[in-house]
Amino acid sequence: MTKSRFIVVLAGNANVGKSVIFNHLTGLHQHIGNWPGKTVEKAEGTLHFRGHTIDIIDLPGIYSLSTFSIEELVSREYIAVETPDVVINVVDASVLERNLFFTLQLMELETPMVVALNQVDMAKKKGIEINYKKLEKTLGVPVIPTVATRGTGVYELLQKSVETIEKGGEKPHQMKYGDEIEKRIEGLSEIVKKVHYPYPARWTAIKLLEKDEQVEREIREIDPEILSAAEKSAREIEDIHGHSCSTVITSERYEIAGCIAREVQHIAPPIKPPMRERLHALTTHKIFGYPIMAIALLAIFSSIFAFGDYTSGLLGDLLYGLEPIFESIFGAEIVGKLIWGGVMEGIIAGVTIALPYIIPFYLILYFLEDSGYLSRIAFLLDNVMHKIGLHGKAFIPVMLSLGCNVPGCLGCRIMETERERLLTAFVVTLVPCAATTVIVLGLVGTFVGVQWALALYIINLLIIFLLGRLAFKALPGEPTALIMEMHDYRVPHLQTVLKQTWFRLMEFIKMAFPLIIVGSLLIKLADVTDLLNPIASVLSPMTVTWLGLPAITGIALIFGVLRKELTLIMLATLLGTADFAHVPNFDFGPVQMIVFALVTMLYIPCIATIAALVREFGWKKALFITVFEIVFAILVGGIAFRLLILAQ
Amino acid sequence: MELRLTDLRDGESGIITSIKIGHRRAHREHGRAGRRWGFRRRLEDMGLTPGTRVTVVKSAPFRGPLEVHARGSRLAIGRRMAERIFVEVKR
Numbered sequence: 001m002t003k004s005r006f007i008v009v010l011a012g013n014a015n016v017g018k019s020v021i022f023n024h025l026t027g028l029h030q031h032i033g034n035w036p037g038k039t040v041e042k043a044e045g046t047l048h049f050r051g052h053t054i055d056i057i058d059l060p061g062i063y064s065l066s067t068f069s070i071e072e073l074v075s076r077e078y079i080a081v082e083t084p085d086v087v088i089n090v091v092d093a094s095v096l097e098r099n100l101f102f103t104l105q106l107m108e109l110e111t112p113m114v115v116a117l118n119q120v121d122m123a124k125k126k127g128i129e130i131n132y133k134k135l136e137k138t139l140g141v142p143v144i145p146t147v148a149t150r151g152t153g154v155y156e157l158l159q160k161s162v163e164t165i166e167k168g169g170e171k172p173h174q175m176k177y178g179d180e181i182e183k184r185i186e187g188l189s190e191i192v193k194k195v196h197y198p199y200p201a202r203w204t205a206i207k208l209l210e211k212d213e214q215v216e217r218e219i220r221e222i223d224p225e226i227l228s229a230a231e232k233s234a235r236e237i238e239d240i241h242g243h244s245c246s247t248v249i250t251s252e253r254y255e256i257a258g259c260i261a262r263e264v265q266h267i268a269p270p271i272k273p274p275m276r277e278r279l280h281a282l283t284t285h286k287i288f289g290y291p292i293m294a295i296a297l298l299a300i301f302s303s304i305f306a307f308g309d310y311t312s313g314l315l316g317d318l319l320y321g322l323e324p325i326f327e328s329i330f331g332a333e334i335v336g337k338l339i340w341g342g343v344m345e346g347i348i349a350g351v352t353i354a355l356p357y358i359i360p361f362y363l364i365l366y367f368l369e370d371s372g373y374l375s376r377i378a379f380l381l382d383n384v385m386h387k388i389g390l391h392g393k394a395f396i397p398v399m400l401s402l403g404c405n406v407p408g409c410l411g412c413r414i415m416e417t418e419r420e421r422l423l424t425a426f427v428v429t430l431v432p433c434a435a436t437t438v439i440v441l442g443l444v445g446t447f448v449g450v451q452w453a454l455a456l457y458i459i460n461l462l463i464i465f466l467l468g469r470l471a472f473k474a475l476p477g478e479p480t481a482l483i484m485e486m487h488d489y490r491v492p493h494l495q496t497v498l499k500q501t502w503f504r505l506m507e508f509i510k511m512a513f514p515l516i517i518v519g520s521l522l523i524k525l526a527d528v529t530d531l532l533n534p535i536a537s538v539l540s541p542m543t544v545t546w547l548g549l550p551a552i553t554g555i556a557l558i559f560g561v562l563r564k565e566l567t568l569i570m571l572a573t574l575l576g577t578a579d580f581a582h583v584p585n586f587d588f589g590p591v592q593m594i595v596f597a598l599v600t601m602l603y604i605p606c607i608a609t610i611a612a613l614v615r616e617f618g619w620k621k622a623l624f625i626t627v628f629e630i631v632f633a634i635l636v637g638g639i640a641f642r643l644l645i646l647a648q
Numbered sequence: 649m650e651l652r653l654t655d656l657r658d659g660e661s662g663i664i665t666s667i668k669i670g671h672r673r674a675h676r677e678h679g680r681a682g683r684r685w686g687f688r689r690r691l692e693d694m695g696l697t698p699g700t701r702v703t704v705v706k707s708a709p710f711r712g713p714l715e716v717h718a719r720g721s722r723l724a725i726g727r728r729m730a731e732r733i734f735v736e737v738k739r
Contacts, residue, residue, distance in 0.1 A: 064693035068686055095721040098695055243666075243698055246689065251697035258719065280722075286709045379724045382713040391726055392713065417686075482713050482726035483690050 005053045006165055007082070011075060011106060012090035013099055014061030015372075015487045017118045019043070020148040020496050021090055022058040025158065032503045034615075040074045041413060049158055057084070063098070063485075065105045067213050069416040079109050080199045085165045088157065090116045093123035093130055093145070094488065096265055100257035103139065104175055110200045112169035114161050115143040116153070122490065127268040135264040140173035149493045174202065177252045180240055184209065184233040191229060195222050209234050210246040276489035283376050284486075293380055296373075297399070304360045304403060308434060311356035319348045337528050338521065346520030349563045350513045350608075353404060357434050358508060361403040362501040365396075365411075370492035375484055382482045388465050389472025390415075391482040394424045401431035405605055406508055408433075409612035419477035422617060426625055427468045429605040429613070432460055435564035436601050442568055444597045447581045448590040456594065460601055463636070511615060512608035519562045519607045532558075542634060547599065548641040549592055560600055561607050567600050591644045595637050603633035653704065653714065653725075653733040661703035661717075662735030667691055669732050687729060695719040702735060 012018050022030070026045025035042045043058040059078065060071035067073055079087060089106050091099040106113060117132050136143040142160045146153030164170070176182055188205035197204055197219065207215040208230035220227050234245040241248045283289055323340060330336035368374045374396055382392030393414055401408030408428040412421045432440065445453035526532055532555050536543075539554035552574050553567075560567035572578040580588050588596075604626060605613065613622035650665055669688040695718050696702065705715040707727070714730045716723050725733075 064689075066689055066693060068690050068693065097719045098721050101693075101695065247667075247692060247697060250689075250692040251699060254695055254697050254700070254719065261720075284706070284708070284715065286706065289708075375724070379713055379715065380708055382708065382724070382726055383710055386726070392724070416690075481687055481729045482724055483687065483694055483729060484724045485694070486715070486722045486724055488722075 004051060005055070006086070006162070007055045007057065007084040008161055009057045009059055009079060009084040009087045010090060011059045011079070011087055011102075012061060012116075013063055013092060013095075013102055014485070016061070016090050016092040016099065017146075017148040017493075018058060018061060018090045019500070020493050021088075021116060021118070021146070021154060021157070022056060023496050023499055024148060024151055024154045025056050028499075030499075030503070032507065035074050035078075038070055038074055040071050047158075049162060052162060054158075054162075063102060065102075065109070066210070070418065071416075073214065076109065079106070079111055080203070084111060085169060086112045086114060086161045088114050088116055088161055089141075090118050090148075092487075093117050093120045094126050094128055096123075096128070096130065097254070097258050097261040098485075100260055101254050104253050104257055107139070107141070107172040107174065108200070108203045108206060110171045110174075110203065112164050113141045113172050114157065114164055115139065115141055116148075116157050117143050117145045118148050120145045121147045121150075122488065125270070125274060126488075127270050129266045129268075131264045131266075135260070138260050138264065149491075175253075175256050177249065177256075181209070181237060181249065181252065184237065188226075188230055188233060191226050192219075195219075195226070197222065205230070206249065209237065210249050211244075279489050280376070280486075283373065284379055289376070289380050293377055297377075300364055301402065304357065304364070305434065305437075307360055308356040308403075312352045315355060316348065316352050319344075319351065334528050338524055341527070342521035342524035343517055345524075346517035346562070347513070349520065349566065350509070350516045353435065353563065354505065354508055354512070357403050358407060359501065359505060361400065361407060362504050363497065365400060365407075366497040366500045367492050369396075370490075370497055372487050372489045375486045378482065378484060379486065388427060388468030390420070390424055390427065390468065393482065393484060394420070394427070397424050397428050398431055401428045401433060403434050405429055405431065405433050405609040406512060406612045407504070409609060409616055410504075410507070412616065417477070419475055422621065423468070423471055423475060425613060425617065426471050427464055429609060429625060429629065430460070430464050430467060430602065432457065432601055433564070435606070438565045439568050439600050440597050442565075443580065443593050448593050452590070452594060453597075456597055456601065459598070463602065467632075508608075511611050515607045515611045516562055523559060523562065546634065546638040546641075547595055548638075548645070549596055550587055552586075553596055557599070557603065561604055563606055563608075564600055567596075591641065591648065594644060595641045598640055599633050599637040601633075602629060602636060604630050649737060649739060650734055651737050653702065653716070653730045653735055654707070654727060656704040656735065656737065658704060658706045660737065661701055662737040664696060664698050664700045664702060665734045665736050666698060667696070667733050691725075691729065691733070694723060695721070696723075696725075696733065702733075 010018050010022055022043060022045065026047055029047065030043060030045035032041060032043045034040065040060055045056045047054050047056065059075045062069065062072050062075055065072055065076040087106055089103050091103060103115060117130060117135070120130065123130065132143045132145050142164060144153050144157045144160055146157060148154065177185065185202060185205045188208060189201040192201040192204045204215060204219070208219065208227070211234065216227060237245045237248055283292055322344070326340045326344060327336055330339050378392030378395055381395045385391050385394050396414060397408045397411035400411045405428060408431065409425050412424045412428065415421045415424050440453050440456050444456060526535065535558065536551045536554040540551045543549045543554045544551050553571065555574060556567045556570040559570040571580065575583050575586065577583060580593065610622055610626055613625060651662065656662060667688050700718055703717040705717060707714045711727050713724045713726045716725060
């Protein structure tokens with residue numbers, strides 16, 4: 001072998017321990033980004049082994065290689081077109097049949113493979129023993145039993161993978177379908193072989209019979225006659241079986257997977273239901289499931305907010321303590337003001353949200369996800385989420401957004417289709433984040449009354465429901481529905497959770513910080529060049545006439561673009577006091593406070609959130625959501641002002 | 649007898665006979681009739697193919713999703729999807 005740089009791909013179902021294996025293999029030498037032009041995460045890492053440099057790519061967790069989700073498309077395209085040297089298929093030993101269904105599809109892509117039979121310990125606890133040698137023989141692919149969480153078998157896995165490459169990378173066996181299907185697959189692949197198409201001919205033939213949208217479209221462009229031949233064969237199969245051809249093929253594939261699974265595994269279920277089964281029953285219970293969830297979420301939120309509030313204050317004090325030092329270095333003139341008020345305050349704003357709120361949020365999120373509780377929450381809340389046109393899984397990004405909209409937007413990736421992602425992101429940007437909570441409680445809660453703060457939350461909730469439903473009706477495409485595996489409860493793998501949190505945090509910093517700093521600098525620039533007051537008067541038709549607010553609030557609202565609680569901080573700075581109710585010559589009564597808080601709640605996803613939207617959905621959609629929310633907030637604010645005046 | 653999956657009692661099991669969600673072809677020809685075809689694929693990919701034995705464990709309250717066991721794993725299926733899955737049950 002002359003080539004010493006290899007590409008190894010990890011593929012498998014969701015929650016089979018793929019990322020744990022990935023972490024074992026690559027340590028901290030990894031990079032998490034997006035697939036070019038796609039909102040699908042791409043995790044890459046490098047390792048050195050026996051003089052080889054090996055690039056490891058962790059594909060998203062998927063159940064099939066059809067076209068249902070973007071993840072599936074990305075995965076199959078990568079394997080077929082980029083032809084990695086070997087595919088490590090991570091398989092959950094405790095759910096062998098479903099996992100083998102995916103294995104069979106990977107084999108059809110004809111790339112050299114190694115199977116990691118993972119979580120054999122969990123399987124054993126469920127009374128499942130697997131004869132992996134027999135599995136190896138049946139599949140014609142090396143099988144290595146592993147317990148990724150303990151690192152068992154990972155070295156052997158790597159060794160076997162390199163060995164497979166060194167041997168020249170044998171193609172896996174091809175499983176045979178029923179005769180009537182097999183005959184047609186062979187016939188079709190003979191025709192496909194004659195044209196140039198990046199995917200293997202047999203695979204293409206199967207996909208044509210399955211009526212795979214992408215393959216059909218691409219083949220039609222090459223030679224439409226292949227398509228009509230495929231349609232004829234598919235119809236014949238449909239006539240024989242009485243089901244659609246894709247159903248027949250999927251069924252057969254599952255039959256083969258089931259046969260293999262039954263042959264290689266021996267099941268002796270434990271007599272007493274294990275602890276995690278009872279925990280599952282309790283946490284998804286028709287009655288008890290809900291209070292348990294409420295207590296768990298309440299505990300999580302209150303502890304994050306308490307921790308965040310305290311740490312944020314502490315960090316703020318600490319960093320603001322640097323001001324005199326900066327002043328002594330850069331002076332109090334324009335340059336000094338720009339460096340401190342622009343750059344440093346931007347950094348401070350970023351640090352005081354990122355560290356105290358986002359880190360604990362991510363930690364807990366990954367803990368919940370890895371343990372399996374998140375999928376139970378999705379199960380319990382599915383019908384609530386349906387009211388806004390989403391399904392249970394969307395609860396996760398929505399929950400994240402209560403802390404910060406940025407992870408909320410990034411969390412939309414767990415939704416399967418592009419449409420669901422966009423819908424969820426739209427809803428997410430309307431959710432009041434921690435910063436918004438500070439304003440509502442600090443302004444309305446303190447000066448007007450807690451019941452009014454609560455009322456604002458209820459109004460926000462109603463708006464989310466209303467706009468969510470409207471967007472759901474307006475966006476074309478398939479409706480959403482929950483189809484989700486609930487894997488067994490397990491103890492989360494601490495290292496993986498920590499690493500995920502770390503990389504997520506880095507992602508946030510890289511994305512949000514530059515924008516926060518640039519935005520902060522621009523606003524400071526407007527400040528030192530005395531542009532703020534002219535801007536406030538330009539905005540006054542909106543602020544004064546329509547919203548009934550003092551003109552100065554226009555400036556505060558501009559600052560809020562950086563970070564929402566800056567609206568309140570700016571207002572205090574501009575007025576020289578935080579006692580908003582008693583400022584002479586400043587008409588800022590309860591009505592104004594409520595309107596101001598309401599507008600702040602809705603008016604714009606902050607600059608970091610806009611950055612997240614751009615990254616996930618592109619400029620156009622991000623801009624649309626932003627403009628829509630500004631207009632909508634002003635509209636609602638003006639209406640609220642008039643209603644409140646009437647009610648007075 | 650043939651029933652919808654949602655008609656099964658907790659703990660009852662049956663064999664899937666069909667999933668009544670339009671096909672893509674129907675989608676092309678009759679517009680909205682087949683708009684859920686993607687979810688049919690999804691259900692099948694998750695192992696809910698005709699001939700598969702499914703056991704309904706329970707359903708979440710207020711017309712929530714169903715928890716089912718199929719092919720050795722535990723799935724949650726939204727009620728509106730589950731209503732379209734027909735099963736043969738011995739009663």
